[in-house]
Amino acid sequence: MAVSALQLFKLLPQTNCGECGLPTCLAFATQVVVEGVDLAACPYLAEEAKALAGTIQSQQEKGVGRKRDNLAIALKFLQEKVAPVDLATAAPGLGAVYGEEDGRPFLSFRYFSRPVQVFKDEVRYGQGFAPNPWDPILLYNYITSGGQRPPSGRWIKFPELPNSVSKTKTLLRLQKQLAEAVTGKVTAFVRSARELGGEPIDVTPEATFQLIFQPLPRIPLLLVFHEAEPEENFAAEAHFLFDAQVMDFLDLESLLFLVERLMEQLLKKLA
Ligand code: SF4
CATH class of the missing domain: 3.30.310 (TATA-Binding Protein)
Structure with missing residues (x-):
């Protein structure tokens, strides 16, 4: 079975020391799985992470990472989950504003202080925001949470x-x-x-x-x-x-x- 970026991330030291050339362990895990970066660039791999080297190398060689299959699978799953959601009804509970573009419903709200528009099959970010490949996963998780209550203040x-x-x-x-x-x-x-x-x-x-x-x-x-x-x-x-x-x-x-x-x-x- 293919190794996902999240699986690899859990096995990294999570110290965000930057020695691999990336600012965080999450960024490194994503780059290894999604972009084919060499796992050995992290000098602090635990045995459990080293044990995945062969699998990761083989999926990199097959182009699994470069094809962004892991992300695509996760994204497809969540987009299927969001498909039946009535965004107009969900909007107030999520603190979002409902909109439509050529009949396509979307929610707009702020993500890290930047405007974002989440369609059922696409995410659009405001100018100047550098998205991470996992951002859409997080945004669809938020939208499909079914959450309604405003923060409690506690x-x-x-x-x-x-x-x-x-x-x-x-x-x-x-x-x-x-x-x-x-x-x-x-x-x-x-x-x-x-x-x-x-x-x-x-x-x-x-x-x-x-x-x-x-x-x-x-x-x-x-x-x-x-x-x-x-x-x-x-x-x-x-x-x-x-x-x-x-x-x-x-x-x-x-x-x-x-x-x-x-x-x-x-x-x-x-x-
Ligand atoms: S070198 Fe290893 S521990 Fe340091 S940030 Fe990169 S992945 Fe994380």
């Missing part, structure tokens, strides 16, 4: 989400990486984060800064950062908090992808 940590134990490690790594990247660059980071739509908010009084992002209309993400206090032996910390009703709209893997996409953009802007 913030919770990732481990409080149901069945999140096995994925908490991934989020901890992302948070650690972000904390390290922001240390000593708080002002520059906040400035670039605000350009990406981050709005200051006051939820945790003792935080160095806290910013709320709105990657999808019903999915706010709260980033709370505490600067290091060397005299107290306290390292810098970054935490993502989620609305208590977030699972109405996305599964855990999609939610982690959303966090990683946000980080990718924040770190790129800070670089």
Whole structure:
């Protein structure tokens, strides 16, 4: 069976160290599976990932990755799922606006602060947005979630989400990486984060800064950062908090992808 980018990503160190030449492990996994990049470019492969090298090489040679079969299969599945959805009815619950173009229904809303139009068979992004091949998968997952309720306004940590134990490690790594990247660059980071739509908010009084992002209309993400206090032996910390009703709209893997996409953009802007 072909290895998907998501399967490979789960086996990568998820430290986003950049030594493979790509900014994140997710980008690397996607490039290996979809674009035929050499798996050995990551010097930190665990044995489980190395064990996939033969399968990946063979699917690369057969052109499976280059043909984007994995993405195409996932996309086809979700487009079939979205086909019977009445977008006009679903729009208010998703915080979207319903529209039609030559009789083709679509939803428009903001994705990472940029306008996006999602048709049942096509996604159009606003000018200046550099899409990742997995963005349509995430957007169709959002649309087919059936979520209706607006955010509750109650913030919770990732481990409080149901069945999140096995994925908490991934989020901890992302948070650690972000904390390290922001240390000593708080002002520059906040400035670039605000350009990406981050709005200051006051939820945790003792935080160095806290910013709320709105990657999808019903999915706010709260980033709370505490600067290091060397005299107290306290390292810098970054935490993502989620609305208590977030699972109405996305599964855990999609939610982690959303966090990683946000980080990718924040770190790129800070670089
Ligand atoms: S794939 Fe490997 S080299 Fe690339 S960012 Fe992840 S850990 Fe670093």
